[in-house]
Amino acid sequence: MKITFPYMGSPYMYEKLFTLLGHEVITPPKPSQKTVDYGVKYSPEFACFPLKVILGTYLEALELGADTIVTSGGNGPCRAGYYGEAQKKILRNMGYDVEFIIFDEPKKDIKGFMDNVMKIKGKSSWAQVIRTVKIVYDMAKSMDKIEKIVETKRAYECNKGEFTKAWHEITEEYRRIESSEDVKKVERKAIERLNSIKICEVPEKEKIRIGIVGEIYVVMEPSINGNIEEVLNAYGAEVERSHYISEWIDFNLIPLPSYKEKEHKILKKGEKYIEIIIGGHAKQSVGAIIDFMERGFDGVIHLKPFGCLPELVSQSVIDKIMREYDYPILSLSIDEQMAIANVLTRIEAFLDVIKLKKHRKKIAR
Amino acid sequence: MKIGIPKALMYYFYYPFWKTLFESLGFEVVTSDDTSKSILDIGVKEAVAEICVPMKVYTGHVLNLLDKSVDYIYIPRFVSLRKGIFMCPKFMGLPDMIKGLFDGIENKILTHNIVSKSTDISEFHNYTVFIDKLGVSRKDLKNALKKARDKWLEFRTLNKQGYDINELLTSDKPKKYEGDITIGLIGYVYNVYDRFVNMDLLNVFRKLNIKVVTFDMMEERIIQRQLKKFKKNMFWEFTNMLLGTAYEFMERDDIDGIIHITAFGCGPDSIVEPFLTIDSEKHKKPFMTLRIDEQTGESHVITRVEAFTDLIRIKKYKAEKTVEGVI
Structure with missing residues (x-):
């Protein structure tokens, strides 16, 4: 087999x-x-x-x-x-x-x-199965933790490409682990490694934070969404996604209510716009947009595969959220005909809008 | 009070039910106009660009009803018509979608969830929202539901005898149409019976002297029997019905060919597609997909149907001739 x-x-x-x-x-x-x-x-x-x-x-x-x-x-x-x-x-x-x-x-x-x-x-043996599942779960948690750091700090790296290089090397380290202790060791080393990369800090007021929501596959797989996180980071924006594999495991596979709290909170926030769960992550996407907005993110990018059934419903609702809160949201459809130049242009324009908005707010104050 | 029902999507399957229900409760029922260029254009303009054409048509009909000064527009949320089986996500989010597209339409929408054990949607618990919102008594509601159910079952019985839904909805003396060859038409009611969107497909068949059988003319138990072949049913009830009907058509000798009419970008149909194309070939049943959207032209539909049925006729009569020759 x-x-x-x-x-x-x-x-x-x-x-x-x-x-x-x-x-x-x-x-x-x-x-x-x-x-x-x-x-x-x-x-x-x-x-x-x-x-x-x-x-x-x-x-x-x-x-x-x-x-x-x-x-x-x-x-x-x-x-x-x-x-x-x-x-x-x-x-x-x-x-x-x-x-x-x-x-x-x-x-x-x-x-x-x-x-x-x-x-x-x-x-x-069953003992082995349980041990393996535990190791893999720890690994997922740990990798997501490191990836979140990368997605934030990469926006401010002085020498372009250092974080991406480090991240690739770190994932190779994770590939070699054998036990939960290894996971901890790799994680410690990874944090040290990331901390050693030179950062060109930006004043807090000028920082841009972008949330990414949408259909789980296109959000999580960088090779088909045009490396959108890296692109955004390169433009100097911090990124956070609405999907991480460890959170998916928490909500879908672990039968303990305390692990599901975060997801339920997000779902609750989407309820005003999509009343029931309609499949996929439509309701979560809308909830995550509200969540990012409340946490002070400057804008949200909504990714979906072309013709995605649930996300088309969320897209119908997104316009309303944009009007209601005057909040920038960019919806991108992804399929085999997606052209990277098109995506780059749209993202650039989107970030310009956000910067202008921030600037106006500053002047108004 | 005037209640508006958009002439789109499930209108073609449940209108007799809804009309009787609201009229028995003492309300006036208004439908939107037949789908037209202007209704479609408004829908295309207002709805999300990527969405399938039936949803755009629906959006157009909702706006058409707003012009008719109705008190409520009835937009039910179809959730499930069989235990564990849902509807397309767009149906499940339909009221949300309409609310998202237009500001201030919330208090014009009459909506409730439909969670039912079968396509018979008369179960009382689905309609309790009406008691407060429309100010009707429980007893009246129950009676109205019963009346509506009877009316709908009557409509369905005729439908299953082979009368097509447009005949049943538009004329008092419905007619059946025969032909020298029979085509099994696989498609949702709103694609098969919306004359504007499908370029009056049924009439095209009639002119060519072709008999058409659709899924709504099939007995449910036949569909269910066919569906047992699948270890896992699809998640969408009407898609399951199409699938079951299609497999029945493949096995039946009196069906000369199958045409699958589907809207551009239809999600459930895209999953059905490999099953139909692969298995119709195995059953040696001629099969064609006819895709429609807001840009479909009449000549396109006619040309493809003509070409397909011409081939079927040649095949059929050739086979008959060989049989004669042997005798």
Whole structure:
């Protein structure tokens, strides 16, 4: 059994999980133009962009010898929950004899869920499984913590590119960990490393903070959103996302109410505009916009794949929020036809608007 | 009090229900005009650019109703029509979307959640909002719901006998149309029956002497039987119905070909697509996708339907001739 999985954010956590459980793992390559071309060629034309990229990722991993795909399902109504089934149909039709292990909510099909767990568990003991899950969870937490520092401080680096270089090296360090103690060690070293990078401070009043909200895949995967965080940092803006993998785990996988507080708070804030959960992260996106606004962020960028069902509803609401609060929000659609020059121009214009707004406020005072 | 019902989306499936419901409660029911260029243009202008054309049409109809000085515009929030199965997220966020697009429309909107066990949406608990908002008594509401349900079931029974919905909604003496070949038309009611958006597709078929069967003419149990083939049902109830109907059409000999009519950018349909294209080929059933949007031209629709059905006719009569020859 050679396992592969979708590529979203850092792939090293999934890699670690399966390797520590004793499986052979084919880590998919980072999505590239080739991935997108593959995906677009074999996916339905109007499928959303993440489905296409993930299908492309699978095809690349299959070329590398993978024979089992592990992914998550869902109970909708966002299309993402049905990706697995649709991709299975497409790949089988293409002649690939590939096994899919799709994790759906255990509530609906407890037997199917347990079967999948047993397949992943393999020959490891339960104690080993628990230990592995703990290590991977610590790793996710720790990596997100470091990434948040990078996203903030990179905006003020004196020599361009130092933080990005450090971040790549740090992730490679994480890739080598074996235990929870290793995670702590790597984290300490990473913080030291980041602190040693030369910072050209900017006065507090001139700092620009941008929140990124939207559909989880395009928010979390830099290779398909045009490295938007790095771009914003390069323009001197701090960035924070509405999605981090460790927070997703907290809300979706850990059955303790105290871990879900943050997400519930965000959902509550979105309730005025979208009353019920309509799938995907539509309500969270709107809630996160309000949250960023209340925390004093200067603007929000809303990312979504072209034609995304839930995010189109949030986009319909966003105009209203902009009017109501006179708050800058930029909505960007992402798909295979996205041109980087277009995105750069729009972001630049957006940041100019924000700077002007800040300047006017200062004068008014 | 005047209640406005936009002539779009679920209008084509539930209008008899809604009309009877509100009229039994003593309200006047006003519908928006038939979809027209001006309604579509307003919708295209006001709605989010990327959204599918049925939603743009709906937005246009809502504005059309505002011009008719109605007291309320009825925009229900369809959440679920079967346990564990939802509707397209755009339906679930429909009232939010309309509120987001227009300032100050909140108090003009009459909305409530519809969470039902089946497509029969008459369950009382869905309508309790009306008691306060419209000032009706529980008893009246219950009676009205019952009347509405009867009326709707009557409409559905005729529908399932093969009368198309436009006939049932617009004429007192509905007609059935026959033809020398039969096409299974897979598509949501608002794409199949909105004459403006689909360039009067049903009439195109009629002129070509083609009989059309749609999903709303199928018995639910047949659809459900087909859906059992899937380990995991799709999340959208009407999409499931299309899927079940399509598989039934693939197996039936009296259906000569299948046309899937879908709106540009329709999310659920994009997931259905690989299943239909792959399996119709396996069943050797001719299959075509007809995509419509605000820029669709009439000649485009006619040309494609003609070409597709011509091929089916050639195939059918050739096969019949060979059979004769053998005898």
